[in-house]
Amino acid sequence: MTGFLRRGRVALLAYALLVPAALVVFGVVLYPAGRALVISFFDVDSPFPGAYPFVGLKNYADILTGARFWTAAQHTLYFTLASTTLEVVLGLGLAHLLAAPIRLRWLFRGIVILPWALPTIVNGAMWRWILNAEYGALNALLTQLHVQGDYRSWLGSDPFVALNMVVVADVWKNTSLVAFFLLAGLQTIPGDLLEAARIDGAGPVRAFLRVTLPMLRPTLAAVLVLRIIEAFKVFDIIYVMTGGGPAGGTQTVTFLTYLQAFSAERFSYGAALAYVTVVAILLLALIYLRLLRQQELSVS
Amino acid sequence: MSANGMGGVSRRGLLAGGIGAAALAAAGCDVGGGGADSGGAGTGEGKITALFMQQAGYSEDDIRGMTADFAKAYPKITVEPTFVAYEALHDKIVAAAPAGTYDVVLIDVIWPAEFGSKKIVTDVTAQFPAAWKTDMLGGALTTAEYQNKFYGVPWILDTKYLFHNTEMLGKAGVDAASLSTWDGVLAAATKIKNAGLVKYPLIWSWKQAEALICDYTQLLGAFGGKFLSDDFQSTAFATGGGLDALKWMKKTLDDGLTNPNSMESLEEDVRKTFSEGGAAMALNWTYMFNAANDPAQSKVAGKVDVLPTPAGSAGAPGVNGSMALCVTGGSKNQKAAWTYISYLTGADVQNKYAKSSLPCWAKSYDDPAVLSVAPKMVPAAKKELANLISRPEVPRYNEISQILQAEVQNALLGRKTPEKALADAADQAKSLLS
Incomplete structure (x- = not known):
């Protein structure tokens, strides 16, 4: 009986301690999410409360049949694939460098994390200046190295070039995060495994492919999914660097969502667009959770 | 934490319950933005907030200077100005509207149809003195006009x-x-x-x-x-x-x-x-x-x-690249907001800062003081401002x-x-x- 009472009290205390967090989650995540879902079935065209016509799934149908969404989806997909691939490949190399037993390793590790510590807005503004067509540092560098004859426009001449430049800015910022995830993974690989491989006659490439990579797989999978989810939601760097241009060539789904919701005041259409993104991200998150669970199982 | 660690409530159950409760709570309210209470006239005193843009027209320093002078003339009203890039101005006005964050907003000539019809800014036709309609230049006067109503007072009269x-x-x-x-x-x-x-x-x-x-x-x-x-x-x-x-x-x-x-x-x-x-x-x-x-x-x-x-x-x-100052629909202090707008848009203030932006008032263009600060701009402006083309006035x-x-x-x-x-x-x- 006393044991039961104590358990009950502990549970009560647990709930009491959870209340603040629950309120925050409910207030800033679940409630707005639920409200946005409701709004997406109406035709809300003003920021004020009031009675708006119920339109059911019309907003979703409009999105899926509209050309603008699919163009934006293509840009998002390209951005996601290009940036995550580059980040993982470069991050893997960087992680190896940071794991190497060199002098002042702590300093290098500190420096490498800096880009990630920059707010995205600052990073975007910085790259906009670097890429400036009239006085950008990249143009100065390439011209002085005689790689190109004259200054050129990176963000205004060709939509595809501009999209790739946004990828570059994103990769510069996020590679360090990926590298640190992978560095943590690398450090869990026992040294004797690699030593054993070396004694068995495996070269560095073979040891990497046969030992490091398989052991790194869970970390790699987790960081890949996390980065894909983040890249999928890309907004602020686009807003700062290109504003969706030129010729709409860097407009992603979340940028279109913002334009529709706030610039065009089509709040319902924007909410529906946001939910299309949510569904895509939810699927990715499920994969992530499954991977985590596999990891937990393999550890225990 | 295991899936059943919390007194038998599963993680999935909690999540589903949470989302369900959120949807219920949301369905119980009006759809659309929050903040059901609308604005009011207020006492005509106290604090007001104003939203301006950072580039072109009057500079941030100009506006802070005008506001400081206003504070001296109207000590019972305190004004807190905020500045954003033009590119962010529209969306900020929209996002801030339901909360009534700003009492005064600067709007572009292309927005009165949208903001007026959605009541984001108030109809000030009744307060708009008849003399202004004849004393202001034609190109300026229509800046905040939509369907024969005035939704603001012209402040920046500009063209390229x-x-x-x-x-x-x-x-x-x-x-x-x-x-x-x-x-x-x-x-x-x-x-x-x-x-x-x-x-x-x-x-x-x-x-x-x-x-x-x-x-x-x-x-x-x-x-x-x-x-x-x-x-x-x-x-x-x-x-x-x-x-x-x-x-x-x-x-x-x-x-x-x-x-x-x-x-x-x-x-x-x-x-x-x-x-x-x-x-x-x-x-x-x-x-x-x-x-x-x-x-x-x-x-x-x-x-x-x-x-x-x-x-x-x-x-x-x-x-026509003019802009106007408006009282927002969500302002709780609309009287004080109007006082501030009337002051900023007055000929005296506009003449004083003519160097940054030419006045909206016809008689200013013959004012020797205005002519002396902008001797080259005024003749060009006189000619071009008489013939302006508008972008479509549709919501x-x-x-x-x-x-x-x-x-x-x-x-x-x-x-x-x-x-x-x-x-x-x-x-x-x-x-x-x-």
């Missing part, structure tokens, strides 16, 4: 003028008088380019933004085009002057007269390039005259002159503009012919007009 580098013109042997037509501008640009004075004589604000539509509008007007049909039910830019304007823009790029970097430039970029001596001629707002003649921020100071916009085949209208203007921006860029980048680009824009804009 042609600025030129007198030194480059002189060296190339170009007479500034020949810049009164766009043909003359092209001939001058060719001469300047051939003389090797600058690689690209022309720079424009053709980034995918509203700035592009301002330039396009001015050219559309010069070539006799129209944005919409007379009944506002269909678009009219895809043929006639609208098409000619776009073809003309594209040709200046093809001929190497326009800097291709125009495609990523806003007005500030135009100002910087021009001030660095990187262009011979450019369209821009009034503020560029002082900025480009200021040795602290310009290498061509003292060599910059201004003219009214050149004429095309159908005339020389300037794009869904922003969407139409976004479509047009992308399609005009498609043509300028050579991804579509001008005909196809404008036809595509017209096709997409069709449903937004009905």
Whole structure:
């Protein structure tokens, strides 16, 4: 009986301690999410409360049949694939460098994390200046190295070039995060495994492919999914660097969502667009959770 | 934590319950934004907040100066100004509307239809003194007018003028008088380019933004085009002057007269390039005259002159780029907000800061004090302000503009012919007009 009472009290205390967090989650995540879902079935065209016509799934149908969404989806997909691939490949190399037993390793590790510590807005503004067509540092560098004859426009001449430049800015910022995830993974690989491989006659490439990579797989999978989810939601760097241009060539789904919701005041259409993104991200998150669970199982 | 660690409530159960509760809570309210309580007149005293933009027109320092003077004249009202980039102004007004964050907002001439019909800003027709309607210049007066109602008080009266580098013109042997037509501008640009004075004589604000539509509008007007049909039910830019304007823009790029970097430039970029001596001629707002003649921020100071916009085949209208101050619908202190607006828009304050932005009042243009601070701007302004062309005054203007921006860029980048680009824009804009 006393044991039961104590358990009950502990549970009560647990709930009491959870209340603040629950309120925050409910207030800033679940409630707005639920409200946005409701709004997406109406035709809300003003920021004020009031009675708006119920339109059911019309907003979703409009999105899926509209050309603008699919163009934006293509840009998002390209951005996601290009940036995550580059980040993982470069991050893997960087992680190896940071794991190497060199002098002042702590300093290098500190420096490498800096880009990630920059707010995205600052990073975007910085790259906009670097890429400036009239006085950008990249143009100065390439011209002085005689790689190109004259200054050129990176963000205004060709939509595809501009999209790739946004990828570059994103990769510069996020590679360090990926590298640190992978560095943590690398450090869990026992040294004797690699030593054993070396004694068995495996070269560095073979040891990497046969030992490091398989052991790194869970970390790699987790960081890949996390980065894909983040890249999928890309907004602020686009807003700062290109504003969706030129010729709409860097407009992603979340940028279109913002334009529709706030610039065009089509709040319902924007909410529906946001939910299309949510569904895509939810699927990715499920994969992530499954991977985590596999990891937990393999550890225990 | 295991899945059943919390007294038998599963993780999935909690999540589903949470979302269900959220949806229920949401369904119980009105749809749309929060903040059901609307604004009010207030006591006419106390604190008010105001939202301004950071570039063109009056500078941040100007506005802080005016506000400090206002505080002296009206000690019972405190004003807290906020400044954002023009590109963020519209969306900030919308996002802040339900909470009533700002009492006073600066709005662009293209927004009264949208903001007025949605009650984001208040109808001030009743407070608008009859004398203002005759004392203000015609181009200014209509800034915040929509369907015969006034939604604000005109404050920044602006249009795009042609600025030129007198030194480059002189060296190339170009007479500034020949810049009164766009043909003359092209001939001058060719001469300047051939003389090797600058690689690209022309720079424009053709980034995918509203700035592009301002330039396009001015050219559309010069070539006799129209944005919409007379009944506002269909678009009219895809043929006639609208098409000619776009073809003309594209040709200046093809001929190497326009800097291709125009495609990523806003007005500030135009100002910087021009001030660095990187262009011979450019369209821009009034503020560029002082900025480009200021040795602290310009290498061509003292060599910059201004003219009214050149004429095309159908005339020389300037794009109406005016802005107005409005009392927001969500303001709890609308009386004090109106007092502040009346003060800022008054002729005395506007005359004092004429250097940054020319006054909206007709009699100011004969005021010796105004003439003395802007001796070169005033004659150009007097001529151009008498003939302004507006962008479409429709509630869904922003969407139409976004479509047009992308399609005009498609043509300028050579991804579509001008005909196809404008036809595509017209096709997409069709449903937004009905």
